[in-house]
Amino acid sequence: MIETSQKKLSGPIIRLHPNDNIVVARIDMTIGTEVPSENMTCKSQVPAGYKIAARKILKGEPILKYAVTVGFANTDIEPGYMVHSHNTDFREFDRDYAHASEFKPVDMIPENERATFQGYVRANGRVGTRNFVGILSTVNCSATVVNKIAAWFTPERLKDYPNVDGVVAFSHSIGCGMEMTGEPMQLLRRTMAGYATHPNLAGALIIGLGCERNQLKGLMEQENLSEDSNLHTFIMQESGGTTKTIQAGIEAVMAMLPKANSVKRETVSAAHLSVGLQCGGSDGFSSITANPALGAAIDILARHGGTGILSETPEIYGVEHTLTRRAASREIGEKLIERIRWWKDEYSVGRDVQINGQVSPGNQVGGLANIFEKSLGSSMKGGTGPLMAVYKYAEPVTTKGFVFMDTPGFDPVSATGQIAGGANLVAFTTGRGSMFGSKPAPCIKLATNTPMYQRLTDDMDINCGEILDGTVTLQEMGQRIFELFLRIASGEQSKSEELGLGDYEFVPWQIGIMS
Amino acid sequence: MIETSQKKLSGPIIRLHPNDNIVVARIDMTIGTEVPSENMTCKSQVPAGYKIAARKILKGEPILKYAVTVGFANTDIEPGYMVHSHNTDFREFDRDYAHASEFKPVDMIPENERATFQGYVRANGRVGTRNFVGILSTVNCSATVVNKIAAWFTPERLKDYPNVDGVVAFSHSIGCGMEMTGEPMQLLRRTMAGYATHPNLAGALIIGLGCERNQLKGLMEQENLSEDSNLHTFIMQESGGTTKTIQAGIEAVMAMLPKANSVKRETVSAAHLSVGLQCGGSDGFSSITANPALGAAIDILARHGGTGILSETPEIYGVEHTLTRRAASREIGEKLIERIRWWKDEYSVGRDVQINGQVSPGNQVGGLANIFEKSLGSSMKGGTGPLMAVYKYAEPVTTKGFVFMDTPGFDPVSATGQIAGGANLVAFTTGRGSMFGSKPAPCIKLATNTPMYQRLTDDMDINCGEILDGTVTLQEMGQRIFELFLRIASGEQSKSEELGLGDYEFVPWQIGIMS
Ligand SMILES: [Ca+2]
Ligand SMILES: [Ca+2]
């Protein structure tokens, strides 16, 4: 699919696919620049990352990028002219889902030859990449308490527990004033349970106020949770209030620490890696550098038996047919289409959001004309392999390989769903420069372009802009990312971990109303 | 309206209004308890706070509490039997709004005789009760940065600035992945502006990521904000990333501190007090003790020229006609009814939330049969005076006296709207035991019953259970609360301030979808 994957880029433009009628400016181009490879002369001032007509495109003709329709010419466009929102229409068109028609099983690497990392093997066989103690609130009313318990465990107080990565609070703004039954409450409880039992936690506390709609008892029942040495619960109204609950919580964590500290990293197969795929602040290079490079890494990971979770449903809308065709079965494809139908026909009706046609301010500046083009780029994070499963938000991800989870595009909400589903690593591509970081799954950030990487070097883990600079191929970058996965999973700190991010990024999808 | 307001309670029951067909158990009552004042014998086991039929109530007859209909008998009920959800129907009925028909202006205390407190008079004439520096995030993506800046300013580092109450972060979980235009974004921006310019702040920073939907520029334009010595802004993508923005923010706050520290408290009229009224975890005593006592305090405050802001629209639904009748004009009454119509006919359609009939788990246990009864109690926090204005969420409250602001019932979201509107104090009644606290406006908590007060004494500021115990009248408690307002406004720490609450309670109403 990706013409450039094995060769280093050079020259003023990038041709993404032989069938495309556009090419992408690799550098800022001035009027009159000759493009011998396309037998074309540039007729517009075209900023790097923007599209140029490679041949005459007639009014009404589809604009083809990576051989996928990303819009329609709203006028005749001569070769050499810039192609952007001024001469492109965004409109719905029939996409043939052709479920499973292009399914091709992954060429798996034999188990004994697979890559490994140093992970924490839990009693239930799941594998962690970090070793935290987590403290969750059922409701905003217990947020201060869970945060104060976590804050008490300073590095100084944890110095006798070197194998514990920290005590971390997962508070949120909901849990009461919300719908008591149905998906809004079920989703919140799924999300909380996914964190409380995450392999990156050695143990957890869950703390409620007492009178909230998200009753602790209901949470435990729905999610089949029970108190044991790794999971304790408190209700503030029964524990004597704020101060006494904080004290009780500190004591409970103290009692957990020796056991939490006793676990050791051991060599495990890369098959235990589950990577949540994110993008935020995309630009015109996302689809050329970081996203397909991350996709190349996921293709490699899938061959080693691991899992890549693509999400952000509004950001695959328009190219869902490229996923359904790769689905392992019609059912998997149809599950994806049902999620999109819900977004379009129920959830987003009449709302001024991306799935209805408007990309974010940062994206427009970055050269993305419309949401189809953004979606094309976003979907590349998942690689080119078969789609093995589709999950609802925060459902446990149990199928290996390339899978999809329905989440919003908003980064913290999307990553929270993936981590709740079991992702033990997050890989985040960004063009404008996201500063995201997550706990308990560490997050690595992949820059799409070199100038941003250099500007925000404290925040970026890897510079996929090198692909654009012509110093490395897409395939080489994919391998480099895969190797970074293994190192970070084994305990190397990512940039966002060094910066201490992740304490404000637990944001369960509030899918109902606040009342 | 409140029969018991001037006399101490005694005996097994409480008669709330001469016209009521129910009375309320003051203590747990056993079968056979004689009630001479009602010429009735108790025929059920009735827990304290629950209702008892004072005379025979025929099937279909309204249940009258405070002379307001809170339900309909679904069977004939003999005197002495408990009246609760098992024999009460909850159904819609016509309520005559009779706009402004019972309007009676407040009997104002002459300006020179009004109570005073020690407040911070700002350059624009508004008066603060605290003196913080605030740091706001435009989007979840800058949450870590604003919190890390605030956390840097430990008491040790602030010790040369004794008049500064602290540096506080106001981060939230939204700002991107949301509707870009219309009420969802306008509301968020109103809320942020209300905090950034709050009289309890000496100065503020606003920090954005750069590519978010809630663009800093759009925020500043919509809210007519501009940078000056009291308001600085940063965009992380332009400031070199996480670490550099934190450093720049710390330096900006450092530069603000000398001026922030130079302000001194001075004597001002109680007319500058604006109290946000909250309840959470209500019980059967809320409507007998804490809520009407808080209402009595608001009646006093209104006579001194101050403001009380009633909110929580779902929690006045069913008794809105008691407010429209007291409205100062038909327009004010109609504005309230329009808000309720929007909740019922648009926002909450098909949702499992309180306005559609279901009270929270904590409320049902507390003896509240249905939402009308809960609403009756909730509305009493506003007192008995005329309704002077109705505001949308987070709109600046500029009218004095008793006013209403449309908010959800969920405590942090409701209080955030009131504080954004200018509330410089929050008064919170609770039966089950809320642990709420807010910044930059301090919050006092009023217990409805003595056992809870004693159980959660570290969290409760005042025990309105004394009314039930018969040691103080409602009017005396109202005066005591009013005097606490003045002391807390003058700098005395509330319980929730001593506990350090308020760092997780800034929760703007997410009124749109997360996408
Ligand atoms: Ca949080
Ligand atoms: Ca995203």
Ligand SMILES: [Ca+2]
């Ligand atoms: Ca409330």
Ligand SMILES: [Ca+2]
């Ligand atoms: Ca509540």
Ligand SMILES: [Ca+2]
């Ligand atoms: Ca917050």
